[in-house]
Amino acid sequence: xxxxxxxxxxxxxxxxxxxxxxxxxxxxxxxxxxxxxxxxxxxxxxxxxxxxxxxxxxxxxxxxxxxxxxxxxxxxxxxxxxxxxxxxxxxxxxxxxxxxxxxxxxxxxxxxxxxxxxxxxxxxxxxxxxxxxxxxxxxxxxxxxxxxxxxxxxxxxxxxxxxxxxxxxxxx
Amino acid sequence: xxxxxxxxxxxxxxxxxxxxxxxxxxxxxxxxxxxxxxxxxxxxxxxxxxxxxxxxxxxxxxxxxxxxxxxxxxxxxxxxxxxxxxxxxxxxxxxxxxxxxxxxxxxxxxxxxxxxxxxxxxxxxxxxxxxxxxxxxxxxxxxxxxxxxxxxxxxxxxxxxxxxxxxxxxxx
DNA sequence: GTCTATACCCGGATAGAC
DNA sequence: GTCTATCCGGGTATAGAC
Numbered sequence: 358x359x360x361x362x363x364x365x366x367x368x369x370x371x372x373x374x375x376x377x378x379x380x381x382x383x384x385x386x387x388x389x390x391x392x393x394x395x396x397x398x399x400x401x402x403x404x405x406x407x408x409x410x411x412x413x414x415x416x417x418x419x420x421x422x423x424x425x426x427x428x429x430x431x432x433x434x435x436x437x438x439x440x441x442x443x444x445x446x447x448x449x450x451x452x453x454x455x456x457x458x459x460x461x462x463x464x465x466x467x468x469x470x471x472x473x474x475x476x477x478x479x480x481x482x483x484x485x486x487x488x489x490x491x492x493x494x495x496x497x498x499x500x501x502x503x504x505x506x507x508x509x510x511x512x513x514x515x516x517x518x519x520x521x522x523x524x525x526x527x528x529x
Numbered sequence: 530x531x532x533x534x535x536x537x538x539x540x541x542x543x544x545x546x547x548x549x550x551x552x553x554x555x556x557x558x559x560x561x562x563x564x565x566x567x568x569x570x571x572x573x574x575x576x577x578x579x580x581x582x583x584x585x586x587x588x589x590x591x592x593x594x595x596x597x598x599x600x601x602x603x604x605x606x607x608x609x610x611x612x613x614x615x616x617x618x619x620x621x622x623x624x625x626x627x628x629x630x631x632x633x634x635x636x637x638x639x640x641x642x643x644x645x646x647x648x649x650x651x652x653x654x655x656x657x658x659x660x661x662x663x664x665x666x667x668x669x670x671x672x673x674x675x676x677x678x679x680x681x682x683x684x685x686x687x688x689x690x691x692x693x694x695x696x697x698x699x700x701x
Numbered sequence: 702g703t704c705t706a707t708a709c710c711c712g713g714a715t716a717g718a719c
Numbered sequence: 720g721t722c723t724a725t726c727c728g729g730g731t732a733t734a735g736a737c
Binding site for chain 2: 721
């Protein structure tokens with residue numbers, strides 16, 4: 358059976374918090390054990406007394422982000438509202454959003470349930486249909502990551518593109 | 530005015546081809562100048578006689594991929610067909626697809642027109658509406674990258690999720 | 702709990718000889 | 720057009736002293 362992430366000590370949580378501030382303010386290259394340690398005024402090897410390895414740190418950051426997204430979803434009842442919440446969270450925390458969505462998800466190291474809670478809010482917002490929920494999530498993630506990466510043509514009206522997609526899922 | 534990518538010499542094209550084979554068969558970690566050179570039986574510094582830097586190599590790979598996608602789109606007239614072509618190309622070339630879609634696009638180093646040609650096919654497939662085209666592209670990219678990264682729940686019926694999204698964009 | 706020292710890996714890129 | 724030698728940077732992680 359898969360064991361999940363161990364509880365973090367108070368000191369470990371400080372490290373995670375510092376790592377997050379670095380990530381959000383300076384981007385993913387800043388998320389190195391040396392840089393995090395330096396920001397705390399210690400040396401990199403000391404971190405390993407508190408966290409098993411870097412993956413544990415990333416899992417903690419990702420679990421936190423899932424939690425926060427679920428909270429942001431709480432007030433949203435329809436697709437337009439949840440899309441706005443999704444886009445708003447990602448735009449406010451672009452580097453964190455990329456960290457939590459890029460590449461495989463190390464589910465065994467996440468806090469149990471965080472992924473499902475975020476997903477359940479999307480399913481509810483589209484009226485309970487899982488297939489439509491997955492498609493709508495893909496739309497939202499696609500819009501978000503293409504927007505964050507500057508992939509749309511310069512000058513594209515992204516509000517209008519979001520609205521077009523939301524209209525499609527609302528009526529389809 | 531922005532100058533675009535210089536023509537590649539025949540030897541440079543050989544290097545790009547070798548790089549592509551490495552990328553597709555072994556993944557992005559294999560796309561290093563040392564590994565590419567080794568695969569060609571030469572040393573890494575020699576590559577710089579043929580290509581300015583690694584970005585030039587990546588731009589060539591990306592331009593080729595855009596070209597190929599445009600070609601795959603050529604036979605597709607409606608949204609379902611173009612979505613199937615998109616998904617099929619990405620699934621057949623996952624590492625290349627990630628390379629061409631992840632992060633910012635270095636437009637000045639691409640072959641001129643390759644991005645627009647691929648985009649135009651999507652616009653045509655949704656009937657000419659740019660906003661719907663962007664939303665549909667976001668849906669397709671989102672589905673694709675989440676699928677490639679194993680982000681959907683294990684056992685999720687992705688054919689059904691694709692169909693749900695296509696239906697939404699067809700009717701909405 | 703922190704330190705120093707270190708081991709090990711990797712990467713892109715340049716200078717100058719041949 | 721290729722080579723050797725080298726420079727620069729980076730990273731995760733461990734051992735063992737304090």
